[in-house]
Amino acid sequence: MEKASTSIRSRSRRPAADLAAALLDAAAVEFAAHGFEGASTRRIAERAGAHQPQINYHFASKEQLWRATVDRLFALLVVPDVAAAPDPASAFAAGVERFLQVSASHPALNRIVNQEATAPSSRLDWLVATHLRPLHRLVAAAWADVRASGAGADLPADEVWELVTTYGALRFANAPMLALLEIPSGTEPADAAEHARRVLSVLGLAPAPGSRPGRR
Protein backbone atom coordinates (compact mmCIF):
# COMPACT_ATOMS: atom_id res chain seq x y z
CA MET A 1 0.00 0.00 0.00
CA GLU A 2 2.43 2.65 1.17
CA LYS A 3 6.06 2.79 2.06
CA ALA A 4 6.90 2.74 5.74
CA SER A 5 9.15 5.76 5.46
CA THR A 6 10.90 7.05 2.37
CA SER A 7 12.90 3.85 2.03
CA ILE A 8 14.72 1.43 4.27
CA ARG A 9 16.70 3.06 7.01
CA SER A 10 20.35 3.51 6.11
CA ARG A 11 22.53 1.42 8.40
CA SER A 12 22.48 0.06 11.92
CA ARG A 13 20.67 3.19 12.91
CA ARG A 14 18.12 1.89 15.32
CA PRO A 15 18.28 0.27 18.75
CA ALA A 16 17.55 -3.43 18.37
CA ALA A 17 14.53 -3.27 20.69
CA ASP A 18 12.99 -0.54 18.56
CA LEU A 19 13.34 -2.62 15.44
CA ALA A 20 11.76 -5.63 17.12
CA ALA A 21 8.85 -3.49 18.20
CA ALA A 22 8.48 -2.02 14.73
CA LEU A 23 8.49 -5.49 13.23
CA LEU A 24 5.78 -6.60 15.66
CA ASP A 25 3.65 -3.58 14.84
CA ALA A 26 4.00 -4.26 11.14
CA ALA A 27 3.35 -7.96 11.61
CA ALA A 28 0.10 -7.25 13.45
CA VAL A 29 -1.19 -5.21 10.53
CA GLU A 30 -0.16 -7.69 7.86
CA PHE A 31 -1.28 -10.83 9.68
CA ALA A 32 -4.60 -9.15 10.46
CA ALA A 33 -5.17 -8.14 6.85
CA HIS A 34 -3.99 -11.28 5.05
CA GLY A 35 -3.94 -14.09 7.59
CA PHE A 36 -0.86 -16.08 8.54
CA GLU A 37 -0.50 -17.84 5.22
CA GLY A 38 -1.40 -14.82 3.13
CA ALA A 39 0.96 -12.44 4.91
CA SER A 40 4.53 -12.19 3.64
CA THR A 41 7.61 -11.51 5.72
CA ARG A 42 8.91 -9.35 2.90
CA ARG A 43 5.99 -6.94 3.23
CA ILE A 44 6.18 -7.00 7.02
CA ALA A 45 9.83 -6.04 6.89
CA GLU A 46 9.16 -3.36 4.29
CA ARG A 47 6.39 -1.87 6.42
CA ALA A 48 8.77 -1.75 9.38
CA GLY A 49 11.48 -0.13 7.30
CA ALA A 50 13.71 -3.17 7.56
CA HIS A 51 15.11 -5.91 5.37
CA GLN A 52 13.40 -9.27 5.15
CA PRO A 53 16.25 -11.34 6.67
CA GLN A 54 16.04 -9.20 9.81
CA ILE A 55 12.91 -11.10 10.69
CA ASN A 56 14.74 -14.39 10.82
CA TYR A 57 17.42 -12.80 12.91
CA HIS A 58 15.18 -11.25 15.57
CA PHE A 59 12.61 -14.04 15.45
CA ALA A 60 13.40 -17.59 14.58
CA SER A 61 10.73 -18.01 11.93
CA LYS A 62 7.52 -16.59 10.52
CA GLU A 63 5.55 -18.65 13.02
CA GLN A 64 7.56 -17.35 15.96
CA LEU A 65 6.97 -13.83 14.75
CA TRP A 66 3.26 -14.58 14.63
CA ARG A 67 3.24 -15.89 18.19
CA ALA A 68 5.14 -12.89 19.48
CA THR A 69 2.66 -10.64 17.70
CA VAL A 70 -0.30 -12.41 19.29
CA ASP A 71 1.32 -12.33 22.75
CA ARG A 72 1.82 -8.61 22.42
CA LEU A 73 -1.78 -7.98 21.46
CA PHE A 74 -3.27 -10.10 24.22
CA ALA A 75 -1.05 -8.39 26.76
CA LEU A 76 -3.11 -5.26 26.13
CA LEU A 77 -6.11 -6.95 27.70
CA VAL A 78 -4.66 -7.42 31.15
CA VAL A 79 -6.19 -4.82 33.38
CA PRO A 80 -3.85 -2.98 35.73
CA ASP A 81 -6.38 -2.47 38.52
CA VAL A 82 -7.71 -5.85 39.57
CA ALA A 83 -10.91 -6.03 41.56
CA ALA A 84 -11.26 -2.29 42.05
CA ALA A 85 -14.99 -2.49 41.39
CA PRO A 86 -17.65 -2.28 44.09
CA ASP A 87 -19.67 -5.26 42.83
CA PRO A 88 -19.45 -8.16 40.34
CA ALA A 89 -21.72 -6.45 37.82
CA SER A 90 -19.66 -3.29 37.50
CA ALA A 91 -16.45 -5.32 37.48
CA PHE A 92 -17.83 -7.34 34.58
CA ALA A 93 -18.99 -4.25 32.77
CA ALA A 94 -15.58 -2.66 33.19
CA GLY A 95 -13.95 -5.77 31.73
CA VAL A 96 -16.22 -5.71 28.70
CA GLU A 97 -15.55 -2.04 28.13
CA ARG A 98 -11.82 -2.63 28.43
CA PHE A 99 -12.02 -5.41 25.85
CA LEU A 100 -13.97 -3.26 23.43
CA GLN A 101 -11.66 -0.29 23.89
CA VAL A 102 -8.69 -2.47 22.98
CA SER A 103 -10.66 -3.99 20.12
CA ALA A 104 -11.33 -0.52 18.76
CA SER A 105 -7.80 0.80 19.12
CA HIS A 106 -6.10 -2.45 18.04
CA PRO A 107 -8.40 -4.15 15.52
CA ALA A 108 -5.62 -6.58 14.63
CA LEU A 109 -6.36 -8.57 17.80
CA ASN A 110 -9.78 -9.85 16.79
CA ARG A 111 -8.86 -9.98 13.12
CA ILE A 112 -6.07 -12.43 13.80
CA VAL A 113 -8.22 -14.53 16.12
CA ASN A 114 -11.02 -14.73 13.57
CA GLN A 115 -8.62 -15.55 10.77
CA GLU A 116 -7.44 -18.57 12.72
CA ALA A 117 -10.82 -19.56 14.13
CA THR A 118 -12.22 -21.01 10.92
CA ALA A 119 -9.86 -23.93 10.40
CA PRO A 120 -7.97 -26.35 12.64
CA SER A 121 -4.23 -25.73 12.79
CA SER A 122 -1.34 -25.90 15.18
CA ARG A 123 -1.59 -22.13 15.50
CA LEU A 124 -5.21 -22.36 16.60
CA ASP A 125 -4.33 -25.02 19.16
CA TRP A 126 -1.65 -22.76 20.59
CA LEU A 127 -3.88 -19.69 20.51
CA VAL A 128 -6.66 -21.41 22.44
CA ALA A 129 -4.40 -23.11 24.96
CA THR A 130 -2.26 -20.05 25.62
CA HIS A 131 -4.69 -17.16 25.50
CA LEU A 132 -8.31 -17.96 24.77
CA ARG A 133 -8.99 -20.71 27.23
CA PRO A 134 -7.65 -18.79 30.26
CA LEU A 135 -9.69 -15.77 29.20
CA HIS A 136 -12.77 -17.87 28.66
CA ARG A 137 -12.41 -19.38 32.14
CA LEU A 138 -12.02 -15.95 33.64
CA VAL A 139 -15.13 -14.66 31.92
CA ALA A 140 -17.17 -17.69 32.94
CA ALA A 141 -16.20 -17.26 36.58
CA ALA A 142 -16.88 -13.53 36.50
CA TRP A 143 -20.29 -14.07 34.94
CA ALA A 144 -21.15 -16.62 37.60
CA ASP A 145 -20.40 -13.96 40.20
CA VAL A 146 -22.61 -11.50 38.37
CA ARG A 147 -25.51 -13.93 38.30
CA ALA A 148 -24.98 -14.93 41.93
CA SER A 149 -25.24 -11.27 42.88
CA GLY A 150 -28.65 -11.16 41.23
CA ALA A 151 -27.57 -9.05 38.27
CA GLY A 152 -27.40 -9.70 34.55
CA ALA A 153 -29.73 -11.34 32.07
CA ASP A 154 -30.64 -15.01 32.32
CA LEU A 155 -27.97 -16.18 29.87
CA PRO A 156 -25.40 -18.96 30.19
CA ALA A 157 -21.78 -17.83 30.33
CA ASP A 158 -20.99 -19.25 26.89
CA GLU A 159 -23.70 -17.10 25.31
CA VAL A 160 -22.24 -14.07 27.01
CA TRP A 161 -18.78 -14.94 25.71
CA GLU A 162 -20.13 -15.31 22.20
CA LEU A 163 -22.11 -12.07 22.31
CA VAL A 164 -19.15 -10.05 23.52
CA THR A 165 -16.60 -11.56 21.14
CA THR A 166 -18.85 -11.46 18.07
CA TYR A 167 -21.38 -8.66 18.31
CA GLY A 168 -19.02 -6.69 20.52
CA ALA A 169 -15.75 -7.02 18.67
CA LEU A 170 -16.58 -7.55 15.00
CA ARG A 171 -17.77 -3.99 14.55
CA PHE A 172 -14.11 -2.98 14.81
CA ALA A 173 -12.51 -6.03 13.22
CA ASN A 174 -14.72 -5.77 10.13
CA ALA A 175 -14.55 -2.00 9.83
CA PRO A 176 -13.47 -2.03 6.16
CA MET A 177 -16.59 -3.98 5.18
CA LEU A 178 -18.91 -1.94 7.37
CA ALA A 179 -17.52 1.25 5.87
CA LEU A 180 -18.47 0.06 2.38
CA LEU A 181 -21.95 -0.72 3.69
CA GLU A 182 -22.07 2.78 5.12
CA ILE A 183 -22.62 1.47 8.60
CA PRO A 184 -20.90 3.99 10.88
CA SER A 185 -18.34 2.38 13.17
CA GLY A 186 -16.07 4.94 14.76
CA THR A 187 -13.01 3.75 16.63
CA GLU A 188 -12.60 6.63 19.05
CA PRO A 189 -12.81 5.81 22.77
CA ALA A 190 -16.23 7.46 22.92
CA ASP A 191 -17.49 5.27 20.08
CA ALA A 192 -16.18 2.15 21.78
CA ALA A 193 -17.83 3.21 25.03
CA GLU A 194 -21.15 3.72 23.30
CA HIS A 195 -20.91 0.32 21.65
CA ALA A 196 -20.02 -1.23 25.01
CA ARG A 197 -23.21 0.28 26.40
CA ARG A 198 -25.22 -1.47 23.69
CA VAL A 199 -23.53 -4.81 24.30
CA LEU A 200 -24.00 -4.52 28.06
CA SER A 201 -27.64 -3.70 27.53
CA VAL A 202 -28.13 -7.03 25.75
CA LEU A 203 -26.44 -8.70 28.72
CA GLY A 204 -28.90 -7.08 31.10
CA LEU A 205 -26.24 -4.82 32.59
CA ALA A 206 -27.78 -1.57 31.48
CA PRO A 207 -25.97 1.72 32.23
CA ALA A 208 -24.29 0.67 35.47
CA PRO A 209 -21.74 3.45 35.99
CA GLY A 210 -22.90 3.87 39.58
CA SER A 211 -24.80 0.77 40.53
CA ARG A 212 -28.45 -0.41 40.17
CA PRO A 213 -27.58 -3.55 38.24
CA GLY A 214 -30.10 -6.43 38.00
CA ARG A 215 -32.50 -5.34 35.33
CA ARG A 216 -34.22 -7.79 32.99
Place this chain on the structure above:
Amino acid sequence: MEKASTSIRSRSRRPAADLAAALLDAAAVEFAAHGFEGASTRRIAERAGAHQPQINYHFASKEQLWRATVDRLFALLVVPDVAAAPDPASAFAAGVERFLQVSASHPALNRIVNQEATAPSSRLDWLVATHLRPLHRLVAAAWADVRASGAGADLPADEVWELVTTYGALRFANAPMLALLEIPSGTEPADAAEHARRVLSVLGLAPAPGSRPGRR
Protein backbone atom coordinates in the same frame (compact mmCIF):
# COMPACT_ATOMS: atom_id res chain seq x y z
CA MET B 1 -5.33 -33.13 4.81
CA GLU B 2 -6.89 -35.98 2.94
CA LYS B 3 -7.11 -37.10 -0.62
CA ALA B 4 -10.33 -36.43 -2.44
CA SER B 5 -10.63 -39.99 -3.65
CA THR B 6 -7.88 -42.54 -4.03
CA SER B 7 -6.10 -40.42 -6.58
CA ILE B 8 -6.93 -38.25 -9.52
CA ARG B 9 -9.57 -39.66 -11.79
CA SER B 10 -8.13 -41.51 -14.74
CA ARG B 11 -9.10 -39.76 -17.95
CA SER B 12 -11.90 -37.56 -19.21
CA ARG B 13 -14.22 -39.56 -17.07
CA ARG B 14 -16.50 -36.91 -15.76
CA PRO B 15 -19.08 -34.60 -17.34
CA ALA B 16 -17.66 -31.10 -17.49
CA ALA B 17 -20.46 -29.65 -15.38
CA ASP B 18 -19.73 -32.16 -12.62
CA LEU B 19 -16.10 -31.21 -12.56
CA ALA B 20 -16.93 -27.52 -12.39
CA ALA B 21 -19.26 -28.18 -9.46
CA ALA B 22 -16.63 -30.29 -7.71
CA LEU B 23 -14.08 -27.53 -8.16
CA LEU B 24 -16.50 -24.99 -6.69
CA ASP B 25 -17.18 -27.21 -3.69
CA ALA B 26 -13.49 -27.66 -3.10
CA ALA B 27 -12.80 -23.97 -3.59
CA ALA B 28 -15.38 -23.04 -0.96
CA VAL B 29 -13.64 -25.21 1.63
CA GLU B 30 -10.15 -24.01 0.82
CA PHE B 31 -10.98 -20.32 0.50
CA ALA B 32 -12.94 -20.50 3.76
CA ALA B 33 -10.09 -22.17 5.61
CA HIS B 34 -7.14 -20.19 4.27
CA GLY B 35 -8.50 -17.00 2.74
CA PHE B 36 -8.09 -16.00 -0.88
CA GLU B 37 -4.36 -15.39 -0.69
CA GLY B 38 -3.63 -18.37 1.53
CA ALA B 39 -5.59 -20.87 -0.54
CA SER B 40 -3.80 -22.63 -3.37
CA THR B 41 -5.30 -23.74 -6.64
CA ARG B 42 -3.19 -26.90 -6.41
CA ARG B 43 -4.93 -27.98 -3.23
CA ILE B 44 -8.33 -27.00 -4.56
CA ALA B 45 -7.79 -29.14 -7.64
CA GLU B 46 -6.46 -31.99 -5.55
CA ARG B 47 -9.48 -31.86 -3.26
CA ALA B 48 -11.76 -32.00 -6.31
CA GLY B 49 -9.84 -34.93 -7.75
CA ALA B 50 -8.63 -32.87 -10.68
CA HIS B 51 -5.42 -31.46 -12.04
CA GLN B 52 -4.41 -27.91 -11.25
CA PRO B 53 -4.52 -26.58 -14.85
CA GLN B 54 -8.17 -27.60 -15.04
CA ILE B 55 -8.95 -24.60 -12.90
CA ASN B 56 -7.59 -22.21 -15.47
CA TYR B 57 -9.51 -24.00 -18.15
CA HIS B 58 -12.92 -23.96 -16.48
CA PHE B 59 -12.40 -20.60 -14.80
CA ALA B 60 -10.22 -17.88 -16.19
CA SER B 61 -8.19 -17.31 -13.04
CA LYS B 62 -8.03 -17.88 -9.31
CA GLU B 63 -10.01 -14.69 -8.79
CA GLN B 64 -12.76 -15.78 -11.18
CA LEU B 65 -12.96 -19.09 -9.35
CA TRP B 66 -13.34 -17.18 -6.11
CA ARG B 67 -16.17 -15.06 -7.50
CA ALA B 68 -17.99 -18.09 -8.85
CA THR B 69 -17.63 -19.74 -5.46
CA VAL B 70 -19.09 -16.73 -3.69
CA ASP B 71 -21.96 -16.45 -6.19
CA ARG B 72 -22.82 -20.08 -5.60
CA LEU B 73 -22.88 -19.68 -1.82
CA PHE B 74 -25.00 -16.54 -1.84
CA ALA B 75 -27.47 -18.18 -4.19
CA LEU B 76 -28.36 -20.48 -1.29
CA LEU B 77 -29.84 -17.52 0.57
CA VAL B 78 -32.55 -16.69 -1.93
CA VAL B 79 -35.79 -17.97 -0.51
CA PRO B 80 -38.11 -19.80 -2.90
CA ASP B 81 -41.33 -18.71 -1.25
CA VAL B 82 -41.41 -14.92 -1.21
CA ALA B 83 -43.85 -13.16 1.07
CA ALA B 84 -45.62 -16.29 2.22
CA ALA B 85 -45.72 -15.02 5.78
CA PRO B 86 -48.82 -13.61 7.47
CA ASP B 87 -47.06 -10.55 8.93
CA PRO B 88 -43.74 -8.65 8.72
CA ALA B 89 -42.45 -10.07 12.00
CA SER B 90 -42.82 -13.71 11.03
CA ALA B 91 -41.46 -12.98 7.57
CA PHE B 92 -38.40 -11.42 9.16
CA ALA B 93 -38.02 -14.29 11.58
CA ALA B 94 -38.25 -16.77 8.72
CA GLY B 95 -35.52 -14.90 6.86
CA VAL B 96 -33.23 -14.96 9.88
CA GLU B 97 -33.81 -18.66 10.38
CA ARG B 98 -33.12 -19.31 6.70
CA PHE B 99 -29.85 -17.39 6.94
CA LEU B 100 -28.76 -19.31 10.01
CA GLN B 101 -29.72 -22.65 8.51
CA VAL B 102 -27.53 -21.92 5.50
CA SER B 103 -24.79 -20.62 7.78
CA ALA B 104 -24.87 -23.88 9.69
CA SER B 105 -24.92 -26.18 6.67
CA HIS B 106 -22.48 -24.10 4.61
CA PRO B 107 -20.06 -22.43 7.02
CA ALA B 108 -17.87 -21.40 4.10
CA LEU B 109 -20.24 -18.54 3.33
CA ASN B 110 -19.57 -16.48 6.43
CA ARG B 111 -15.98 -17.61 6.65
CA ILE B 112 -15.20 -16.18 3.25
CA VAL B 113 -17.05 -12.95 3.99
CA ASN B 114 -15.22 -12.47 7.27
CA GLN B 115 -11.87 -13.28 5.69
CA GLU B 116 -12.40 -10.44 3.24
CA ALA B 117 -14.05 -8.04 5.67
CA THR B 118 -10.88 -7.08 7.53
CA ALA B 119 -8.94 -5.36 4.76
CA PRO B 120 -9.79 -3.24 1.74
CA SER B 121 -9.41 -5.03 -1.57
CA SER B 122 -10.96 -5.23 -4.98
CA ARG B 123 -12.58 -8.48 -3.88
CA LEU B 124 -14.25 -6.76 -0.95
CA ASP B 125 -15.51 -3.98 -3.22
CA TRP B 126 -17.05 -6.57 -5.51
CA LEU B 127 -18.47 -8.61 -2.64
CA VAL B 128 -20.22 -5.62 -1.11
CA ALA B 129 -21.50 -4.20 -4.37
CA THR B 130 -22.72 -7.51 -5.74
CA HIS B 131 -24.07 -9.34 -2.73
CA LEU B 132 -23.86 -7.58 0.62
CA ARG B 133 -25.34 -4.22 -0.21
CA PRO B 134 -28.50 -5.62 -1.84
CA LEU B 135 -28.97 -7.95 1.11
CA HIS B 136 -28.38 -5.13 3.56
CA ARG B 137 -30.98 -2.98 1.82
CA LEU B 138 -33.45 -5.85 1.89
CA VAL B 139 -32.93 -6.40 5.60
CA ALA B 140 -33.26 -2.70 6.38
CA ALA B 141 -36.56 -2.49 4.52
CA ALA B 142 -37.88 -5.65 6.13
CA TRP B 143 -36.95 -4.41 9.59
CA ALA B 144 -38.71 -1.11 8.92
CA ASP B 145 -41.85 -3.11 8.15
CA VAL B 146 -41.45 -5.06 11.36
CA ARG B 147 -41.15 -1.90 13.41
CA ALA B 148 -44.05 -0.25 11.60
CA SER B 149 -46.20 -3.22 12.50
CA GLY B 150 -45.43 -2.59 16.16
CA ALA B 151 -43.19 -5.64 16.56
CA GLY B 152 -39.51 -6.06 17.34
CA ALA B 153 -37.16 -4.43 19.81
CA ASP B 154 -36.33 -0.74 19.63
CA LEU B 155 -33.14 -1.22 17.61
CA PRO B 156 -31.97 0.51 14.43
CA ALA B 157 -31.74 -1.70 11.35
CA ASP B 158 -27.94 -1.57 11.29
CA GLU B 159 -27.77 -3.01 14.80
CA VAL B 160 -30.07 -5.81 13.75
CA TRP B 161 -27.87 -6.53 10.73
CA GLU B 162 -24.80 -6.64 12.92
CA LEU B 163 -26.40 -8.87 15.54
CA VAL B 164 -27.59 -11.39 12.98
CA THR B 165 -24.37 -11.52 10.96
CA THR B 166 -22.03 -11.63 13.96
CA TYR B 167 -23.73 -13.23 16.94
CA GLY B 168 -25.95 -15.24 14.63
CA ALA B 169 -23.47 -16.53 12.10
CA LEU B 170 -20.11 -16.72 13.82
CA ARG B 171 -21.13 -19.65 15.95
CA PHE B 172 -20.96 -21.74 12.79
CA ALA B 173 -18.14 -19.93 10.99
CA ASN B 174 -15.84 -20.22 14.01
CA ALA B 175 -16.79 -23.76 14.92
CA PRO B 176 -13.19 -25.06 15.02
CA MET B 177 -12.26 -22.49 17.66
CA LEU B 178 -15.44 -22.99 19.67
CA ALA B 179 -14.86 -26.73 19.67
CA LEU B 180 -11.44 -26.23 21.26
CA LEU B 181 -13.08 -24.01 23.87
CA GLU B 182 -15.62 -26.78 24.47
CA ILE B 183 -18.48 -24.49 23.59
CA PRO B 184 -21.08 -26.75 22.00
CA SER B 185 -22.13 -25.59 18.55
CA GLY B 186 -24.01 -28.26 16.64
CA THR B 187 -24.69 -27.73 12.97
CA GLU B 188 -27.80 -29.85 12.59
CA PRO B 189 -30.99 -28.06 11.49
CA ALA B 190 -32.37 -28.37 15.00
CA ASP B 191 -29.27 -26.70 16.45
CA ALA B 192 -29.52 -23.88 13.94
CA ALA B 193 -33.20 -23.45 14.75
CA GLU B 194 -32.46 -23.22 18.45
CA HIS B 195 -29.75 -20.67 17.84
CA ALA B 196 -32.13 -18.69 15.63
CA ARG B 197 -34.56 -18.61 18.53
CA ARG B 198 -31.88 -17.05 20.73
CA VAL B 199 -30.97 -14.45 18.12
CA LEU B 200 -34.61 -13.58 17.52
CA SER B 201 -35.14 -13.23 21.23
CA VAL B 202 -32.48 -10.52 21.34
CA LEU B 203 -34.30 -8.80 18.48
CA GLY B 204 -37.54 -8.82 20.44
CA LEU B 205 -39.14 -11.38 18.14
CA ALA B 206 -39.53 -14.09 20.72
CA PRO B 207 -41.01 -17.47 19.68
CA ALA B 208 -43.34 -16.22 16.94
CA PRO B 209 -44.22 -19.43 15.12
CA GLY B 210 -47.91 -18.53 15.13
CA SER B 211 -48.18 -14.83 15.80
CA ARG B 212 -48.20 -12.62 18.95
CA PRO B 213 -45.18 -10.59 17.87
CA GLY B 214 -44.45 -7.19 19.54
CA ARG B 215 -42.85 -8.11 22.81
CA ARG B 216 -40.26 -6.04 24.61
Place this chain on the structure above:
DNA sequence: GTCTATACCGAGATAGAC
Protein backbone atom coordinates in the same frame (compact mmCIF):
# COMPACT_ATOMS: atom_id res chain seq x y z
C1' DG C 1 -11.49 -31.45 -22.55
C1' DT C 2 -7.89 -33.41 -20.34
C1' DC C 3 -3.30 -34.37 -19.63
C1' DT C 4 2.19 -33.47 -18.97
C1' DA C 5 5.66 -30.31 -18.82
C1' DT C 6 7.22 -26.09 -17.74
C1' DA C 7 7.65 -20.98 -17.48
C1' DC C 8 7.78 -17.44 -14.24
C1' DC C 9 7.38 -15.38 -9.99
C1' DG C 10 7.40 -14.64 -5.09
C1' DA C 11 7.64 -17.06 -0.81
C1' DG C 12 10.71 -18.17 3.64
C1' DA C 13 15.14 -19.08 5.09
C1' DT C 14 20.35 -19.11 5.15
C1' DA C 15 25.47 -17.82 4.18
C1' DG C 16 28.82 -14.88 4.70
C1' DA C 17 30.89 -10.14 3.92
C1' DC C 18 30.87 -5.99 6.51
Place this chain on the structure above:
DNA sequence: GTCTATCTCGGTATAGAC
Protein backbone atom coordinates in the same frame (compact mmCIF):
# COMPACT_ATOMS: atom_id res chain seq x y z
C1' DG D 1 23.45 -6.45 14.01
C1' DT D 2 22.82 -5.41 9.43
C1' DC D 3 23.45 -5.96 4.76
C1' DT D 4 23.61 -8.45 -0.16
C1' DA D 5 23.25 -12.54 -2.53
C1' DT D 6 21.27 -16.74 -3.07
C1' DC D 7 19.07 -21.37 -2.16
C1' DT D 8 14.95 -24.03 -2.37
C1' DC D 9 10.29 -24.52 -2.59
C1' DG D 10 5.56 -23.79 -3.87
C1' DG D 11 2.51 -20.56 -6.10
C1' DT D 12 -0.41 -19.34 -10.65
C1' DA D 13 -0.65 -19.62 -15.28
C1' DT D 14 0.39 -21.27 -20.06
C1' DA D 15 1.93 -24.36 -24.12
C1' DG D 16 1.12 -28.03 -26.63
C1' DA D 17 0.57 -33.22 -27.17
C1' DC D 18 -3.24 -36.35 -27.02
